[in-house]
Amino acid sequence: MTLAEVVLSIMFVGLIAYALFGGADFGAGIWDLLAGGTRRGARQRDLIERSIAPIWEANHVWLIFVLVVLWTAFSGAFAAVVSTLYIPLTLAAFGMIARGAAFAFRKSVTTLGMRRSLGAAFAFSSLVTPYFLGAVVGGVASGRVPPGIAAGDVITSWVNPTSVLGGVLAILVCAYLAAVFLCADARREGDDVLADQFRLRALGTAALTGLAGIAGLFVLRADAPRLFDGLTGRALPAVLLSVVAGVAALVALATRRYLPARAMSALAVTAILLGWALAQYPYLLLPEVTIEEAARGRATLVAMLVALVGGAAILAPALVYLYVLFQRSADPHAPPSRTLSR
Amino acid sequence: MTPWTVLADAAGNLYPARMQMALSLGWHIVFSCFGIAFPLITVFTEWLGHRRGDEHLTALAHTFAKAMGVLFAAGAVSGTLLSFEMGILWPVLMDRFGEVYGFPFVLEGFAFFIEAIFVGVYLFGWNRLSPRAHMLSALPMALSGMAGAFFVVAANAWMNNPTGFSLDDQGRVVDARPWAAMFGPSTWPQVVHMLLGAYMVTGFTIASVYAVGMLRGRTEPRHRAGLVIPLAFAAVVTPVQIGVGDWIAKTVAENQPAKLAAMEGLNRTMAGAPLSVGGIYSGDRMRYALEIPDGLSLLIHHDPHGVVRGLEEFPADQRPPVNVVHLAFDTMVGLGTALLLLSAWFGWSWWRRRRVPASRWFLRAVGVSGAAAILALEAGWVTTEVGRQPWIVYGILRTADAVSPAAGLYLGFYAVAAIYLVLTALTVVVLRRLAASPATPAPQEVDAEPPERSSGEAAVR
C-alpha cells in the first residue's frame, strides 16, 4: 500500500465507524418517528432516548474526522466534491443541527407542545439527513463529480438514480442497524415485549434492504456501469460476504440471539462499504482522478499518519472506557442507572 | 455554464458567503468558550464542595455541569456546520492550502472527540463514580477543550500569517510543512489571547446570571458561591488578558501592518503616532477621534518616537475596511478596560474584607459583565477577520478568489440566519428553565424527568 492509500484507509475506517454508530443513531431517530402516537410510542421512545443520550455527540464526531482527513490529505478532490455537491451537504448539515439541537433540548423542556415539536424535528431530521448523505455517496460513486471547483452539475450530481438509491439504502440501513441494536438493549432491560417489537422491525427492514439492494444492482448497471462492473468483479467477494453476514444476522434475529445479530449486521454493512471502496479503486473521483493523483505532499501525509496513529492511541482507550462504563451501569438491578447501549 | 456566468456567480456569492461564515463562527465561538472554560470552573466548584463538605457547593457544581451539557450540545452542532462550511463556501482555499493548514483541524477532531466522550462520562458519572474518579474524568475534558481551541486558532493564525510552505511560479503549493505551518508567528499570541478570552466570557457570564438573581433578592449561600467562584476566575484572568493584548498588537504591527493601521485609522506613516479613540475614518483621515499623542508608538515600540506604518503605504485594493476594524478594536479595548476596573473592584473588596462589594451597583455591573465580555470577544474576532481583508490568506489569496462559484450558494446564508435565530431562542429557553429548576436534565443525562402529566398524556420525548 502506498502512503496515500494508508491515510485513505484510515479515513475509511472512520467512515465505517460513522456508518455503524452514527447510522444506528439516525436509525433510532427514524424509529422514534415511526413509534406511533404519543401514548402508544412512549415505551419505544423511552428506550431510544436512553440508548443514545450519552453518546450521540461522540458518534457524530466520526463524520468530522472523515471531513478533516479528506480536506488535508486530498484537498483538491475534497474541494471538488463539496463544491459540486454543496446542496445535499448543506441540507445534511442542517439536518444534523436540527437533530442535535432537538434531541439535546427536548428533554429539558416540559410543555407537551414544545416537546412534540422538538420530537418531530428530531425524528424528521433523522430521516432526511442519512438520505442526503447517501445521495452524496451516490453522486461520487457514479462518477458525477469531475475535478475542479464546482465543475459538476450542482443539481444532477445528487438528483439521479444512483443518488436516490444511495439515499434510500442509507435510510434503510440506518433503520435496520438501529432496530437490531435496540433489540439487545430492550432485552437487557428485561423488556421482552419491546425486544420483540424491534425484532419484527429488524426483520422487516432487513427484507426491504435486501430487496432494495437487488433492485439497486439494476439501477447501477444502467446508471453507473463502472461501479457495477467493480461490484460484480473485483469487489464481488465483499458483496458476497455482506450477503452471507446479512443472512446470518437474519437467522440470529429469528432465533432471538441478539448479540450475534448485532455483530453480523455490523459486518454486513461494513462489507458493503468495503465493496464500494474496492469497486472504485484506484479512483477517488471516477473516472478521472486516482488516489495517487489526488494525494497531497509527502510531508503532509506523514504528519497525518503520525497524528492519526497517536490520536488513535489516546482515543481508543477513552472510547472503550465510555462504552464499558455505560454497559456496566446498564445492569437493570443497579437502581439509579438505566440502560445504555453500544 | 459559460465562464462568464461562473464569474458572475462567484461575485454574487462573495458577500453572503462571508456573512454566513461570520454568523456561524460568531455563534459558535460563544458556545465554544464554555466548552473551553466551564469544565475547570465546574470541577473546581465540585472539588471545593467535597473539601469543605459543603452540600451547597456540590449542588451548585451539578447545576453548572448541566448548563455545561446544554452549552456543549449547542457548540457541537454549530461546530459541525462549520466543518462543512469551510469546504462549501471556500473550496479554493481548501483546494490550494488544505494540505498546509488543514492539519491542525485533524488534531482538533481528536481533541473534540475526547471532549465529547468525557462530557458524556462526567455528566453520566455524577453520583455513579466515586468523587475522585468523577473529578478526574473532568480533567481530559478541560484539557481537550483547550487543546481544541489551540488547534483551531492555530489554523486561523496561519491565515493571518501563512508559513510552512513554498509556492512555485504558478502559485501552486510545493513543499508543504504542516508542523511548521501550525506554529507560525501569530499562533501563540492568538491562542493565549483566545483562551484567556474564553475564561473571561465564561466567568463573567455565569457570574452575571447569579448577580441578576441576587438583585432579585436571592442571597442564599449557593447563590453567592455561584457569583463568587466564576467571577474570581474571570477577575484573575482579566489583567493578564490586557497584557496579552499588548503582545498580540505588536505581533500584528510586525506581520500585518495594514491591519494595524486600520485598527487605528492611521493613514500616514509617522513617528510619534497617536492612539485614536472613537471617531470616523473618511477622506483618508480620522475625524472626531480623541487622540492620545504618541500613544500608538508607545504601545507598539515602547518608544514615543517609534515609526508606525500607515495605510498610505498600501494600494487601495489591499486595505481593509477601516471603520469596521477601528470601531471593533476600540470596542474590545474599551470593554476590556471596563472589565479590568470591575475585576479590581472585586479584588480589592475581597482582599480587604473577604466579601463581595455590598453596593447594588456592583451587582448591576456584574450583571452586564457577561454581555460585555461576549461583545469584547466578538469585537476582537471582527478586528482579526475583517482586518485581514481583502485577503483570506494574508498577502497570498484574496477572499474574492476563494469563494465557491456554485450557483445558488448565496441562499445558504438566509437559511443559516433563520436556523440560528431558532437555535438561539431554544438555547435561551432551555437555560432559563435550568436556572429556574435545577432538576432539569442535561442532554447527555439519561434519567430524564417525565414531562408534565397535567395534560393527561403519557410521555412524549
Ligand code: HDD
Ligand atoms: C474577552 C475578550 C477580550 C478582551 C477583553 C480583549 N481581547 Fe483582544 N481579542 C480577543 C478577545 C479579547 C479575541 C476575540 O479572542 C481575539 C480575536 C482573535 C484572537 O486571537 O483573539 C482578539 C484579537 C485582538 C487583536 C487582533 C489580533 C490579530 O488580528 O491577530 C488585538 C491587536 C487585540 N486583541 C488586542 C487587545 C488589547 C490591546 C486588549 C486590551 C484591552 C484586548 N485585546 C482585550
Ligand code: HEM
Ligand atoms: C470564532 C471566532 C471567529 C469570528 C467571530 C470570525 C468572524 C469572521 C468574520 C466577521 C468574517 C468576515 C470577514 C469579512 O468578510 O470582512 C470571517 C471570515 C472568515 N473566517 Fe473568521 N471568525 C472567527 C474565527 C475563525 C477561525 C478560527 C477560522 C479558521 C480557522 C476562520 C475562518 C474564516 C474564513 C475562512 C473566512 C472567510 C474569508 C474571509 O472573509 O476572509 N474564522 N470570520
Ligand code: HEM
Ligand atoms: C476560534 C475559533 C474556535 C474555537 C475557539 C473553537 C472551540 C471549540 C470548542 C472548545 C469546542 C468543543 C466544546 C463545545 O462544543 O462547546 C468546539 C466544538 C466544535 N468546533 Fe469549534 N472552535 C472554533 C472554531 C471552529 C471552526 C472554524 C471549526 C470548523 C472548521 C470548528 C469545528 C468544531 C466542531 C466540528 C465542533 C464539534 C465537536 C464535537 O462534536 O464535539 N470550530 N469548538
